[in-house]
Amino acid sequence: MLRNYIKIAIRNLRKQRGFTFINIFGLAVGLACCLLITLYVIDELRYDRYHEKANRIYRVNSDIKFGGNDMHMAVSPDPMGPTLLKDYSQVENFVRLHGRGTWLVKRAGQLNSLRERDIIFADSTLFDVFTLPLVAGNPKRALVEPNTVVISESAAKRQFGNQNPMGQSLVFDNQLTCRVTGVMRDMPTNSHFRTDYFISMRSDNYEWGRWLSNNHHTYVLLKEGVDYRTFNQNFETIIQKYVGPQVVTFLGIAIKQLRQSGNRISYSLIPMTDIHLRSKQTIELAPNSDIQYVYVFSAVAVFILLIACINFMNLSTARSANRAKEVGVRKVLGSVQRQLIGQFMTESILMSILAMGLALVIVALTVPFFNQISAKQLTIDSLFVPQFLPVLLILPLVVGLLAGSYPAFFLSSFRPISVLKGKVNLGLKSAGLRSGLVVFQFMMSVILIIGTMVVYRQINFIQTTKLGFKRDQVLTINEAYALDKQAQAFKEEILKLPGVVSGSLSSYLPVPSDRSDSPLFPEGQIDQAKAVSSQLWAVDHDYIPTLGMEMAQGRNFSREFGADSSAIILNETAVKIFGFKDPIGQRVARMLDDEGTVFKTYTVIGVVKNFHFESLRQNIGSVAFFMDPSRGAVSFRISSQDIPALVKQVEAKWRQMAPGMPFNYSFLEDSFDSMYRAEQRVGQIVLTFSVLAILIACLGLFGLAAFMAEQRTKEIGVRKVLGASATSIVGLLSKDFLKLVLIAILIATPIAWYGMNQWLEDFAYKIDVPWWVFAVAGVVAVVIAFVTVSFQSIKAALTNPVKSLRAE
Template sequence: MLKNYLTIALRNLRKHKGFTFINVFGLAVGLACCLLITLYVVDELSFDRYNTKADRIYRVHTDILFGGDDMRFAVSADPVGPTLKKDYPQVENYVRLHDRGTWLVKRSGQPNNLREDKIIFADSTLFDVFTLPFIAGDPKQALAEPNTVVISESAARRYFGHQNPIGQTLVFDNKQLLKVTGVMEDMPENSHFRTDFFVTMLNDNYQWGQWLSNNHHTYIVLKPGVDPEAFGKNFATVIEKYVGPQALQYIGVSMKQFREAGNRYQMWLMPLTDIHLKSRQNIELAPNGDMQYIYIFGAVAIFILLIACINFMNLATARSANRAKEVGVRKVLGSERQQLIGQFMVESVLMAMLAMGLALVLVSLALPLFNTVAAKSLAVQSLLSPGFLSFILVLPVVVGLLAGSYPAFFLSSFRPLLVLKGGAFKSVNRGSKQVSLRSGLVVFQFAMSVILIIGTIVVYQQINYIQTTKLGFNREQVLTIHEAYSLDSQVDAFKNEVLRLPGVVSGTISGYLPVPSDRSDSPMFPEGEIDQKKAVSMQQWAVDHDYVKTLGMQIAQGRDFSRDFGADSSGIILNETAVKIFGFKEPLGKRVVQFGDPSGKTQKVYTVIGVVKNFHFESLRRNVGALGLFLGKNTTSATFRLSTQDVAALIPQIETKWKQLAPGQPFNYSFLEDKFDAMYRAEQRIGTIALTFSVIAILVACLGLFGLAAFMAEQRTKEIGVRKVLGASVPSLVTMLSWDFLKLVFIAIIIATPIAWWAMNKWLEDFAYRIDVPWWVYIMAGVVAVLIAFVTVSFQSIKAALMNPVKSLRAE
């Protein structure tokens, strides 16, 4: 029976090649998009699941509301891990990570350094918590002693080639000598952080025991069976017992008084496997993904697949008149309804299987480009995993059954007497239920298309707004030379040498730039008012005399730092937000206090000499926070403002100056504009992917509409002939044939617009600075949808209207 079904199915597919192509290609595109997005989603959901204890590992987060700032940190105080392990038997183990950023590294005895972007200090318990297999060394002892480092397999090859790295020495920042005690496999890409170097925490030059300073990523492993929600209630006790005394010593209030003043101090647990997609905390070890985009992409995949399935259902039911006599004859000859249903379902599944084969080819061709756009390294081999193979085998069957179910039941329901008498056209193609279903499916297709069009326009508008909004500083032609500290005592000489080059306007030496960084706020108080209610939580940046001028910031009141005023060493420039929170009506001359340690014993008093206009030093997702600039030494980077258009010729000149003063040190640079653009790379990727899938969805919908219009024009051939004989013009016929479809598109626009408005406003809520979606966006999306539909339908309409009526009426 199955063989007979397959034979008839293949015969029908070959007989109707145009119909077969439209259905197979449409389904193939839908399935290919579904596979690509599934690869992406599965990869995103797989983060950190390679750890054998992943279901029991949690990171301790800290949320603080104080000094007018709502701070949500992915880090916690350094004593948190050891204290939880000591006080609570539910904790099996802990590890702390402290990211110290970019370092210069070289093999001992070698002259040249390499720049390593992420060096992480870690406790010796690291390898008991995370599953990081060792190639050489003992993971339990690797970080147990001072001056030790564990490196990745890639780093081992980079620095030691084929030699055994164990026992060898690496030099960090030209001063720290660390012995390699372990070589681990490269960390998986689906990890929420990655590094090639773990340095023992014993080498971290940190003032330990600070419950009020949050700088360490702390992970704990709960024992099997421990309820994390119940365990999290213990944090209230920890805060009262350990944080409270330091708060009392620091700002003179108990935790009860702290909370009564409207402040908040909380610690809570986040599951390791949720970090990549669900963490919205500050000071992450690496940029995270976003669960919101998983939902969006998942919905898009379903939409495109549904549009492709709808094409199948529409065309199959529209062709029902062509198969009505076949059904009638087979029923007369004794075929039962379930046999006819089986036949049509086999045809549908066979078509879906052919589409899946073509989809796999499309995926293999599109994957390199998709990886580039999505910043992934997905491989076609992933499709060969047992889970994906099952998915690939089951999906076309499900799609085939879904797409073919209604046509199969509909076609098999024909009454043989009626269809064999020639009533098929009237009863089959003009049935109100069938027309209503077909119309509803077309409306659904184009409603989804309109939503995707509106979404794409809004995303690109928001990105354009971000890139063109005034930031409060001039980011154009600003060059930053990294690791200026490797110049040591020559850093000022380097700055002066570069300033002599034509095309260099000004320069500054500072580690603080107006782009997001893992900087944390610290409180300052008005002098004489060391009161928690007067505290202002703010950024405090050490800069030099030329910082404001080089970055193109504007002084709103007072003045900039000047070498003519020796007292500026105790001066501070506040931004407008800080002035507002302090409540200073006349800020110039006011004095503010900065504590040097949590005990409050050491403090420094600054006099406000100027107010800088607010500038964005974080993502436009956040409001501008409080900030203070003071004179200080920070040699992390050297930044220069350029005035030449020939930057390509200037950079080698700067590099020559660098090599003269810092031989053997890598010359690394970037442009501030590129750093700014990198903040919104995720949104740019989302915009590109959304645009791509929107175009695909529209094309698939149009493909079905094209086939449907062709068939409907064929069914109305004699009607068109009669109308032409009676004097109907070609434009009137085209309008008549197109209107049936265009009115469905108008209905789709009416349905899609409020849904798109709601969805895009939800997305824009993540930005503190965002566009107001103008009304014309919805009009434009509707116009685009109507034009696309009209072009698609009118091709067939014009073809039918131009047909010679003699041919269409010959049989009458």
């Protein structure tokens, strides 16, 4: 019986090639979208799960409110790990990571350095906690001694070529020389942090034992069966026993008094497998994603697949009249409804299997493009892993059953006598269900259109909003410390070049980087209630004009005032937190040691207008500028029309003054935009799948329009005989569909409004979703629907009525 079903199904599919192609293509596009999004979701959910002990590894987070700053950080004090291991039997091991950003690295004795990113100091227990296989070296001893380093296979190839790196030395920033004691496999891409260099923690020049400094990413390995939520209760004891005494030394008050004043210190564990998608902390080792995107994309995948299945139903019922007599004949010859259902379901499943094959081809062809817009390294091989292979095999069967169930039961229910007499009326039968399917399709399409518009408007708002500084035409030379004592001379040489307006040497620029807050106190009031937790940036006289910042009060640093070495400029937020009514001339103190015994006092000479120095997801915090020699970055405001030529001139000066050091530059505007690449990628992905969803929905609407036009052929013929114009007939046939689209818009609007406002909550500075966004989305949906339906409507309206009425 099954063989007969398949033979007849193949015959019918060949007979109706156009219908078969449209149906298979629609299903294939829907399945391809679903599989692409599945690849994305699988990759997101697999982050950090390659570690053998992943389900027992947790990171210590710090939540601190102090000096007007509410900080939620992914770092904790350096004694945290050793103390937890010593005091609590539930802790099996720990490891600390100290990220040190980008360094210049070269082989010992070589001149040329390579710019290497994400250098990390790590404890010798690194390989006991994480699964990072070594291809050379002993994991138990690799990072025990100071001045040792474990590198990845990629780094080994970059630095040593085909030579054996073991035992050879690398020089970091011309300061630290480390011996290679291990080579590890490259870390997987789906890790919440990645590096090619782990340097022994004992090589880090750090003042250890500071409970009030949070600079280390601390990971603990809990023993089997330990509930991390219950373990979190132990941090209160840690605070009272270890943090409290340093608070007393530092501020002269107890933890209880600190909390009574509205400040806070707390710690908690987060599962390592939750970090990539669920961590909202700052100072991460690498940017994270968001679980919301997984939910959104998963929903989009399901909806697109449902839309494709709905298309199948509509297109199948659109051809029902052509198969009505076939059903009647089969029933007269003895076929029962069960057999007819089996026949139609076989056709549906066969088309679904063919669609799955085409979908896999589409996925294989489009994965490179999808990787570009999603910043992933996905491969189609991930779909054929043993865990997912059963899903891949069952999916076409499920889709075939889902898509073919309604047409099968619908077509098999025809009465043979009515059908063979030509009296079957299919126009109103199940009209409610078909209308509901169209409403659902366009409801999802409108939601996707609105979502895409809001995402792009928010990104445009970010890129065009007034930041408090001028980010365009600012050329930044990174790793200026490679110039050593020639940094100032380099700046002066570049200023002589045509097209260079001004330049500045500074510790930081107003883009995210590894920074930390320090407390400032009103002079003579070393009181935690009066402290302001602030960013402290070392700048020179030209920093504010080079970046185009504006002064709200007072003046900028000036070479005419020798006392400016003890001057400070606050931003408006800092002034507000201090409570200064007249800030000019006020004196503030900065602590220079951890014991609270050495201070330096500064006089406020100016107030700079607030500027955004971090993502617009966050409110503007406190910032203070002070004069200090710094070689973190050198920036130049340029006005040259030939930027490539100017960059070559700057590079030539660099090569002359820093031989062997890589020349690395960027534009401040690009660095700022990079903060929002995740949102840009989401916008591109949503836009792509929105277009595909609309395309698939239009196929379904096309099918339903064909069905309705086919069922009203004689009505249209009668109307034309009685004098109806083609325009009126097109309006008649289009009116019902446009009503369904309008209903879809009414349902989609509040859903989209709620969803997009939830997404915008992540931004401290965001757009208001205007009414016209919903209006534009509605108009787009109506136009698309009208164009789709008009093709069939015009075709029916122009049909010769003689052909439709000759049988009457």
